[in-house]
Amino acid sequence: MGSKISDGFKTIASLADFDRQSGNVLERILFNNRAVFITLCLLLTVLFSASAGQLRLNASFLKTIPTSHPFILNYFAHEDELKGVANTLRIAVAVKGEGTIFDDGYMETLRKINDEVYLAPGVDRAFMKSLWTPTTRWQGVTESGFDGGPVIPDGFRGSAQDMEVLRGNIELSGEIGQLVALDFRSSIIHVPLLDTDPATGKTLDYKQLSDILESIRTRYQQEGVDIHIIGFAKVMGDLISGLYAVLAFFAAAVCITTLILLYFTRCWRSTLVVQGCTLVGVIWLLGMLPMLGYELNPYSILVPFLVYAIGVSHGAQKMNGIMQDIGRGTHKLIAARYTxxxxxxxxxxxxxxxxxxxxxxxxxxxxxxxxxxxxxxIGVALLVLTNLALLPITLSYTGVSRRAASRRLAAEQARHQAGYRPGKVIRVLDRFTQVRYASLALVVALVVGVWAVLEARHLQVGDLDPGAPELRADSRYNQDNAFIIGNYQASSDVFVIMVETPAGQCVNYATLRLVEELEWRLRQLPGVDSTNSIAGVARRVNVGMNEGLLKWNELPPNQPMINAAANRSPRELFNETCELLSVYVYLKDHKAQTLNGVVEVTEAFSEEFSSDQARFLMAAGNAGIESATNIVVKTANTQMVIGVYLAVSLLCLLAFRSWRATVCAILPLMLTTFLAEALMVKLGMGLKVATLPVVALGVGIGVDYALYIISVMLFWLKRGSSLAEAYSYALSFTGRVVVFTGITLSLGVVTWIVSPIKFQADMGLLLTFMFLCNMLVALVLVPALACFLLQPRHFSKAEPEEPGEREEQPVARAAGVAIKQEAHA
Structure with missing residues (x-):
């Protein structure tokens, strides 16, 4: 029992034979004060559990946009003058069955819905608009000149005569296709929202607002109407409602991982310890967020899944080492300290x-x-405490099943006995250390990589589908969006161009002529439905001033006539000081191609015609803000990929102290990155806020595979082993753990694919692909690259094997020492 192992670790069965002061300072502090550390962790778990109950799941419109992009800065500069063009709801109230909106029952129901929505939290009431709001007005030409007033006049009672008046007013209002459907079977309530609820001073609770809207929908659909609701707030509300179902996915991930761990260890005791310590890390993360002022949102809700999967994979490695030592007869506390x-x-x-x-x-x-x-x-940092410290300390009390430990040790010792024949998988993988098979693997990888790069060039930035791509195509929201697009000319996707002029000069004839030219160019784009500005209003007023003759449908080269038209224009088209003019561009959708076309035309026009008298600026409106987001995402993707590879390369250089080993680790990761982008193209996914983090997550986690394999290979190569021997040792010691890690991570996220939230399903599919692909390329391409870059001749001959030698890389030494222990046990 007390025989010395060549690496300095002894098989010690009694604590009396163990030096409690051995090991580094951190080890002594933790293991010599185990009870104190576990008690502290229990107290923190209770504290964070209570705090986690205060964690909110919400969203913020301002947090989803690039607040320092020029488009957004331009919008913020005029935000007070552009109410209702960014974060808005559109509620369509439609007649069920036959009939039109000119019915007293429909109008009364519309009024009730209008009043309830008006009182909902976060509504910017001054800019809310529907048939029942006084800001919705008609204007017409009579024998006495221009006349106008509210679309629903005072004294409206819903009689047949009132309905005739209402029909006439709507026809003169210019709201057909805007607030009223083309077939007169539905009308819109336009609801601008404030990102901060003025009643509470807190961020608008989109889940609460969505629940209120759903309550309105449920109650009033029983009164002969259908209600369709679209807008950012409703998307977020639906996402948050759907994300409450992630608890089921989390439970499924825990069950699947538990079964895999149990199969891997054949020990319930250690399996429960690994799961418990990992879940403690997740609880700490969730409890810490409210203390730091953070909320979970539809995008960050996926982080606890990743933290859990990472924790289990690292916990399994610690448990594996403890199990092997206990199998040799080492005391459970000493085994935990050794590991x-x-x-x-x-x-x-x-x-x-x-x-x-x-x-x-x-x-x-x-x-x-x-x-x-x-x-x-934060979650990864907490795993250092829960899975690298708390887990081995807990196992030092509980130990592992002696039968499972003996079984694992017997399997490990068999690998080092004479005549041992490795399994078929290891024999196949070992071939990639030979020049013939390594060359074939690299050629195939090169061909696949070139194809992936060429395919990835077609990756588009932004949404590729109409409606809300974050939700399923058959979701209620996307059905509502299809209804509104099919019945209204003005879509929900609005791109607003701001024209800055000197004070009082916004309606100058020369400026409006430029605006007309810009509108004409934009209307030539296939994705543009219509445009609106004061230039168009001036044309219509000119027709009205000339007895309604359409031949006068022209911008009059007469400033007094233009000024008269401006007096009758809606206030949203220019501000009070007449130094800002708004051009509304109504789009058929918000697909990447549509937004790119509008931005390119407007940008070219601005460069050609902007001057001190008129500056054409982008962009407001939900489509304008989304175009800014797309631009930032496209730029950030390049910066992010370069940044993550530089950081990981530097990390590998520090760990391996070898540029050759770093190349062997990085090139397989790059292949996976290109393949993931090619997969996005094939699956019709756009690069956007929801999918942008996937590459960074895949690279950061995927490098673990190469890290463990190359570390062990370097250890043995430096001691004169052949490449085939070094790789065989790596497969025997870490190959099993690498496969376990890849499968665990993949199964932790693959359940997302069936989520009702499409963007969660997309992320699950991409992460699953990257985890599995990183695992496979690490097992195949690392030895293939090493065949040409990491031969024994590239290292000095047999180095000393004392466990305290300082010149070894920390990762290689840690893994290699464990290998030696297995080899000589």
Whole structure:
């Protein structure tokens, strides 16, 4: 029992024979004060559990947009003058069965709905608009000149005569196709929202607002109407409602992982400890967020899944080492200290690689992604305590099943006995250390990589589908969106161009002529439905001033006539000081191609015609803001990929102290990145806020595979082993764990594919692909690259094997020491 192992670790069955002061300072502090540390962790768990109950799941419109982009800065500069063009709801109230809106029952129901929505939290009431609001007006030409008033006049009682008046007013209002459907079978309530609820001073609760709207829908659809609701707030509300179902996915992930762990260890005791410590890390993360002022949103809700999957994979490695030592007869406390001593450096390095993938996301100028990066980094940092420290300390009390430990040790010892024949999978993988098979693998990888790069060039930025691509195509929201698009000329996708002029000069004839020219160019685009500005109003007024003759449908080269038209124009078309003119561009959809076309035309026009008298600026409206987001995402994707690879490369250089080993680790990751982008093209996914983090997450987590394999290979190559022997040792020691990690991570996210939330399903599919692909390319391409870059001749001959030698890389030494223990046990 007390025989000395060649690496300095002894098989010690009694604590009396163990030096409690051995190991580094951190080990002594933790293991010599185990009870104190576990008690502290229990207290923190109770504290964070109570705090987690205060965690809110919400969204913020301002956090989903790039607040420092020029488009958004232009919008913020005129936000008070552009109410109702960004975060808005459109509620269509439609007649059921036959009939039109000119019915007293329909109008009364519309009034009730209008009043309830008016009182809902977060509504910008001054700018709300429907047939029942006084801001909806008609204007017409009579024998006495221009006349006008509210569409629903005072004294409206719903009689047949009132309905005739209402029909006439609507026809003169210009709202057909805007607030009233082309077939007169529905009308719109236009609801601008404030991002902060003025009643509470807090961020608008989109889940609460969505629930109120659903209550209105449920109650009033029993009164002979159908209600269709679209807008950012409703999308977020539906996402939040759907994301409450993630608890079921989390439970499924826990069950699946438990079964895999149990199969891997054949020990219930250690399986429950790994699961418990990992879940403690997740609880700490959820409890810490309210203390730091963070909320979970539809994008960051996925982070606890990733933290859990990462924690289980690292916990399994610690448990594996303890199980092997106990199988040799080592006391459970000593086995836990040995494992901590051997693998703490490797675990820290691996978790650092994960954290780098998350941290690089902070360069993306979108608050919701920055929050995701911060939350994920906190989660990974907590795993250092729960899975690298708490787990081995807990196992030092509970131990593992002696039968499972003996079975694992017997399997490990068999690999080092004479005449041992490795399994078929290992024999196949070993071939990639031979020049013939390595060359074939690299050629195939090169061909696949070239195809992926060419395919990835077709990756589009932004949404590729109408409606809300975050939700399923058959979701209630997308059905509502299809109804509104099919019945109204003015779509819900509005791009607003701001024209700045000197004070009092916004309606000058020369300026309006430029506006007309810009509108004409934009209407030639296939994605543009219509446009609206004061120039168009001036044309219509000119017709009215000339007895309604359409030949006068022209912008009059007469400033007094234009000024008269401006007096009759809606206030949203220009501001009070007449130094800002708004051009509304109504789009057929918000697809990437549509937005790109509008931006390109407007940008070219602005460069050609902007002057001190008129500056054409982009962009407001929900489509304008989304176009800014697309631009930022496209730029950030390039910066993020470069940043994450530079950071991971630097990490590998520090860990391996070898540029050759770094190349072997990085090139397989790059292949997976290109393949993931090609997969997005094939699946019709756009690069957007929801999918942007996937590459960074996949690279940061995927480098773990190469890290563990190359570390062991380097250890043995430096001691004169052949490449085939070094890789065989790596497969025997870490190959099983690499496969386990890849499968665990994949199964932790693959359940997302059946989520009712499409963007969660997309992320689940992409992450599953990246985790599995990273695992496979690490097992195949790392030895293939090593065949040409990491031969024994590239290293000095047999180095000393004392466990305290300082010149070894920390990861290689940690993994290699464990290998030696297995070989000589």
């Amino acid at each position: 901590f001593r051997r693998l703490f450096a490797a675990g820290i390095t691996a978790l650092l690689a994960d954290a780098v993938g998350f941290a690089v996301l902070t360069i993306v100028d979108i608050p919701v992604i920055k929050e995701l990066a911060i939350i994920a980094s």
